Amino acid sequence: MLALRLSRVAHPAVQLRRLAVAAASAGTGFLLLCTFGYALGEPEHSGAAVLRLSWCAVPLAATVYLALAVARTDPGTRPRPGLSALGLGPGRMMAVSAATTALACSLGSLGALLLFVQLRGGLRALPLDGGAARVLAAGRPLPVPATLTLLVLVPVVASVAVALSLRPRDPRRPAAGRGYGRFGAYGTAGARETFGAYGRFGARLRSGTGPQAPAAAEGARPASGAAGGRTAVAVPAGPAPGTATVSGPADALAPADGPADTDREDADGPADAEGLGSEADPHRPPAPRKPPAGLPWGVAVLAAGLAVEAYTSRAVTLSGPALSGTRTGSGPALPGGLDVGSVPVLVGWLLTTFGLALAGPGLTHLCGRLLQAVRPGPLRLLAGRALMEEAGRIGRPLGVVCAVLSGTFALLVLGRGPASALGPLTALGTLVVLGCTVGTLLTAAVEARQDRSATTAALVRIGAPGTTLRTAAGLRAAALLVLFGPLTLVVAYLSALPLAP
Template sequence: MLSLRLARGAHPLVLLRRVLVAGAASGVGFLLLCTLGYAVAHPKATEESLVRLLWCAVPLAAVVQFALAVARNDPATRPRDGLDAIGFGPVRLSVLAATSTALSCGLGSVVALLVYLELRGDLGGTPLSGSAASLLNGNATLPWAATLTLLGLLPALAAGACAIALRPRKERRASAPEPGAPDAAAPTAPRTARPSYAGLPWGISIIACGLALEAYVGHAPAPAPTALLALPGQDGASPGLLGGWLLASLGLVLAGPGLTHWCGTLLSAGRPGPMRLLAGRILQDAATRLGRPLGVLCAVASGALAAAELYGAAWEPAGDSPFGPLTGLGAAVVMACVTATAITAALDTRQSRSETTDALLRLGVPPSMLRGAAAVRTGVLLAVLAPLTWVIAELTTLPLTR
């Protein structure tokens, strides 16, 4: 009830984010229902059903990440004095955020079920009833236990991720000194925070390992075109190439905060002016919060470029299209979620430095300088991340197209 009351009084932008989460959840729910319908209608096609279910994991993970970013940036789940007075401390606020996320994802799942049943012709009464019965295997009866289990998967995962990520964390204390030490009674100093660029060497190493794995297995025997996880290419491709691409994508995600931090360092190098110095310091400060979503966005964009080049080269204009409508829906959900997550993280960093921005304005800094610093930050991130994404996409597809 409290979650609903907070939602009623929320800012329209906050409500829009929750509606977007529900819409993304409906897309994933529709894909899961399509997978279930195919498995029920083709009980002997176990491998194809498994492949469809595996590809649903990517949109599922993207929606969970987007829901977590929205819950983290929700003003209703932040500590307040009034809520503390009635017993809603940080722990209950994390539960409240998980409940709100579960409600949004559950609403999207219900909408997906209604749309799926209507397109199959199970509801009737509208002009769209049964319009996609052949595509959605309308002749097969859905088992309701499996249907409810699949539809409840996304709300459960999103709520669990929010409860774990937003739970209050206690500061780790340094180990107590031995008795008799000179500074036994002295207070222990807090441990320094992990720098945002600490994951950059690991990210670069994992990217190199992924590309090396692709180069190594590029000449491996290719499976049959109908085999599990068969990839297109000049002479076919081994599934080990998919593992190499996954490693390279993971390296991009881990290197995102470090790349963002060093972009800020590059802006602050030399003898920068006020605008360039301000832009660099902001990027360095927001590297941890902004870099990870940007790394995920670069990984997804690299995969999209690689898939477009790979399947586009293997697609004959007179033949069937390699991308079906459900593949397009899944790709659209993933791209929309990772883009919205990056935008939400950027808005979160802007809100976190609102006090600093107000102090700069009181000191006489013109608003045009703040807008110029934002433009400089955006430009340097595009100049560094866009070529890197393109290079990794090209190196990923090189063993398959040569």
């Protein structure tokens, strides 16, 4: 009831986002029901039906992703101190959020059911009655439990995902395992410092640029320099190199680590000393997120996916029509006109998508870093730093959109061969996935904007012109477009190679 009451009076933009969730849920539900209709109509092709059902996982995942993003930006279900005192704490708000999501998704599923029944010829009074009666097995009765199971799938999965992602978390960090007393006597120093970790490139740099004070970094640098020289001498000369390298850094780290730790607590203030995050101090600006680290992995996975696709195309062309001839046979055909031999192509596409989603935050961060490089003025400074900060939030949906766009582009434009015959259900599925991913990206942008609204208001108060702020936002979008547009085209071209005749 509370969820209904809260969702009734929301802003039109919020309602529009919920409507998008409902539409996505309707599309996914309709695809599921159509798969079911196919299975009812052709019971002998059970393998093909399972294949079609497994294809529905892609729109389902996209719908859940969208529902998650929309629930995260929903202003009505954000924990508020005043409501917390009334008993609507974070836990209850999570329940409200999940209920709102379930409501939107159930509405969509209901619409899908109505359309499905209508197309089967169940509702006599409406137009389009029985338009696809033959495909959807109109002659057979519809089993109610199976239909309900399929229809409930989207709301349940979306609500559970929302509840899991918005569950109240303990802001206290788990206590770090830190040993005091004799060096190495409790085994902690050796556990932290593996062999060769001390002299690894960048290991000392990272300890200096963390949240410590510059004074701590200055204190650490000469110590590490001296220790480095000592270990460099000790390693070839000592009888046991392993013990020499381990005990050397342990000695050297002790004075460097001590002031760094105390200074970090000092800089973080008493709030973090008690183990509470920014919850304890509402005025404290949030600590910057760590720069995303998935870029190398993402590039590797992307390259692997593209390599799988290219290799498959070579294998298919070499083996000739024996493999691709199955498409014309009476056997089960994959949706979208792909033949059975192109299953590795799908694996390649999945790998490509995964790689792009992994690399997206890193690429966005890189984009922001390049934007604010080399003596930036206020415009580039504001645009670039904000992009670096929002890289995690914006980058992942952007990578997914990039992957989906490249796949669609490859299917529609470049792959003129077997992929030219798109069925209506494949078109619907593509539309759902495209709409969901683009909607998720836009919702993530809205979330970032909501998050930065306090900063924007402060900038306006100190007299920043509105045009500057708008231009900075435009500059961010343009920079992302410049980086991700060609990337999409390149990936699309490369992934279309196996589809070329």
